[in-house]
Amino acid sequence: MEARIVKGMGGTYYAYTDQIVEVIPTGKIRKSKLLIGDRVEIQKDAYSSKYIVCNILPRKNELVRPKVANIDQLMIVIAALPQPDFYLVDKLIITCQISHIDPILIVNKTDLAIQQEIAKVYGKILPIYYVSAKDGSGLEKVKECMKHKVTAFAGQSAVGKSTLISALFQMSLDTGSLSKKVERGKHTTRHTELFHVGEDIWVMDTPGFSLYELNQIPSQELQNYYPEFASYKQSCKFSNCVHTTQNANVCGVVQAVQEGKIDMGRYQRYVTMFHAMQQKEQQF
Ligand SMILES: Nc1nc2c(ncn2[C@@H]2O[C@H](COP(=O)(O)OP(=O)(O)O)[C@@H](O)[C@H]2O)c(=O)[nH]1
Ligand SMILES: [Mg+2]
Ligand SMILES: [Zn+2]
Numbered sequence: 001m002e003a004r005i006v007k008g009m010g011g012t013y014y015a016y017t018d019q020i021v022e023v024i025p026t027g028k029i030r031k032s033k034l035l036i037g038d039r040v041e042i043q044k045d046a047y048s049s050k051y052i053v054c055n056i057l058p059r060k061n062e063l064v065r066p067k068v069a070n071i072d073q074l075m076i077v078i079a080a081l082p083q084p085d086f087y088l089v090d091k092l093i094i095t096c097q098i099s100h101i102d103p104i105l106i107v108n109k110t111d112l113a114i115q116q117e118i119a120k121v122y123g124k125i126l127p128i129y130y131v132s133a134k135d136g137s138g139l140e141k142v143k144e145c146m147k148h149k150v151t152a153f154a155g156q157s158a159v160g161k162s163t164l165i166s167a168l169f170q171m172s173l174d175t176g177s178l179s180k181k182v183e184r185g186k187h188t189t190r191h192t193e194l195f196h197v198g199e200d201i202w203v204m205d206t207p208g209f210s211l212y213e214l215n216q217i218p219s220q221e222l223q224n225y226y227p228e229f230a231s232y233k234q235s236c237k238f239s240n241c242v243h244t245t246q247n248a249n250v251c252g253v254v255q256a257v258q259e260g261k262i263d264m265g266r267y268q269r270y271v272t273m274f275h276a277m278q279q280k281e282q283q284f
Helices: 086-099 117-122 139-144 161-169 175-183 219-225 227-235 252-258 264-282
Strands: 002-009 012-016 020-025 039-044 051-056 073-079 102-108 128-130 149-154 193-198 201-205
Touching (some): 073 086, 102 117, 102 161, 149 161, 227 252, 252 264
Parallel strands (some): 073 102
Antiparallel strands (some): 193 201
8 A cells, every 4th residue: 555754763764645654664775775755565574563664656756955755845934024034035046946846935924015026026936825823824726736735834934834734634744843852962953854634635744854955956057947037148248158148249148137137136146146056066
């Protein structure tokens, strides 16, 4: 029967079928091969009454940090307070594109303020949902788009991720307080867990998501992750242009930025990210 790996603790793995059961990897399926999020075939062992993993089904994606598989979508949560870190937002969107995860922007705390300008910058790049975890507005639509999917949440601390998950599913995955508890013991990191929170609705609690590093692609390829650059690149004078020049005469992207056709903030963050990646590359 088919099941999902939901957690692994101290070398013991658990899978969800209609309940959570302990599973034992055997033979060709070594323990080290299992990832949280894996879809597996399990069989009840006649002797021990435990479940044996006989097969790992093909993965849609496989992340290195956090070490998980089969994430369908990432909710990138921002809010009026704390002030949004759009560099992190851009980085997470790129991470999603690399790993074939659908990014979704959740603007929380709309009871405090509605930030119109966000739609202007990101509206064409990814879906945006405006919600308030506090008064419940917009939550039904978010829940709707989580059906039949594995969803992870990411974003700065205090944007309301934990409150949001609690409000959506009447449950508490309090990432904040849990990680604080564990931080007290040195060298311990929190484990990743997959929660079945509704009929075929899965929430992946991934503490490390915002720490994701951009070393999986060469800096020259970063530009390919900015869909709004695509139609202006053709006007660049040099085919290997990375659009970091000041000279609009030789770069179609820079020209489009100057003409207000590409958002200035997104472009400037691109340049910052490009230089950061280049610096990293030179270290090796
Ligand atoms: N006004 C308002 N406050 C919120 C909302 N959602 C969360 N908060 C508050 O924001 C703070 C941080 O929330 P928390 O869920 O811990 O953020 P996390 O660090 O992203 O998990 C808490 O004081 C919450 O009560 C909201 O929609 N509106
Ligand atoms: Mg939290
Ligand atoms: Zn260019």
